[in-house]
């Protein structure tokens with residue numbers, strides 16, 4: 431029987447990875463998620479997964495679920511290709527070539543770049559955790575004492591454990607209480623995301639767009655168009671029937687994600703209008719943003735599925751000092767949210783989860799004390815996590831006019 435009970439706030443990619451590794455080691459765990467179901471709201475489409483993410487998933491998932499992840503993951507050519515507004519190729523950058531942050535690998539293995547469908551990956555990570563996951567549970571605050579920690583939820587209920595992990599994303603309630611001085615800043619960049627069905631993509635996009643990790647064009651305002659394919663090696667539903675029927679993955683057709691973004695000044699209307707607009711209106715806005723571009727690129731957002739479009743406001747964390755901790759810790763976007771310029775936020779969140787999982791398992795086995803284990807985890811996590819925040823901000827300033835962290 432487990433000595434420890436870990437409470438995780440947030441069933442995103444990071445929280446679920448942590449729950450997977452703890453369950454495999456028979457550590458007591460309970461996850462509380464504010465959404466009323468895993469499929470409550472659109473969470474984005476394509477995700478770029480790099481070596482941090484692959485290594486973390488290999489560490490946390492049971493063997494058959496890891497095989498399912500591999501079976502549903504596209505292996506693109508490892509390039510980000512820069513094109514001009516006529517779609518003429520300017521440069522092919524080896525993916526990861528932007529990234530000057532030193533990394534510590536959790537496991538061996540060569541460089542890998544993978545494109546996955548976010549909902550498919552989350553579904554794989556949820557597999558086997560249904561009995562430990564409570565949806566519709568929004569954590570408000572916590573109280574600590576000598577024996578443990580109590581999490582308090584919006585419906586008045588509470589949960590008691592030995593450790594509380596804030597995996598509750600960029601607006602983390604756990605971070606607000608633990609580190610009230612930690613700042614999240616608006617970078618001034620907005621973007622509209624949509625999905626282009628594969629048949630239209632094959633017809634309207636250059637061939638390399640369907641093969642590379644990512645393709646991007648921008649104009650002299652730094653308004654940009656980004657394109658990233660998800661071409662499944664096997665359909666997720668068929669792959670799960672074959673490899674892990676308990677996962678019950680949903681079907682999903684191949685697609686190319688289409689992103690139109692830039693500084694807020696170039697978006698007509700206020701943020702409130704962007705937040706309220708439905709898919710077709712956002713698609714129309716994306717088309718308008720590129721109306722002065724030559725038709726080959728300017729017409730691309732029109733190929734998307736109108737209902738698939740949504741908008742985001744890009745925010746970033748500002749690196750800060752975490753000090754010492756006991757019982758309450760953080761992972762992923764809850765502490766080091768970053769702009770998606772390097773496509774690394776989810777990878778770093780999953781790396782945190784694997785690292786923290788090992789630290790908690792060592793405490794469970796009596797190999798190290800709780801305060802020491804959590805403080806060592808946080809020191810390492812903050813060092814690489816804030817490193818990637820700075821790198822993403824630096825690249826984001828050049829590519830899309832993101833405000834600097836100093837601002």
Ligand SMILES: Cc1cc2nc3c(=O)[nH]c(=O)nc-3n(C[C@H](O)[C@H](O)[C@H](O)COP(=O)(O)OP(=O)(O)OC[C@H]3O[C@@H](n4cnc5c(N)ncnc54)[C@H](O)[C@@H]3O)c2cc1C
Pocket residue numbers: 439440441442443444445462463464465474476477478479567568569570597598599600601602603623742761762763764768770772773774775776777778779
């Ligand atoms: C458009 C876009 C594209 C991106 N592309 C990439 C990419 O290609 N590669 C990459 O690595 N990263 C990418 N990222 C970043 C990546 O999505 C995040 O870094 C990643 O999701 C962080 O995972 P997380 O588990 O820390 O947080 P989240 O995924 O945000 O999960 C947090 C969870 O906590 C829940 N929650 C929130 N508050 C509470 C509460 N009070 N109580 C209980 N539950 C709560 C939320 O509902 C959510 O389910 C992208 C981000 C965006 C916006």
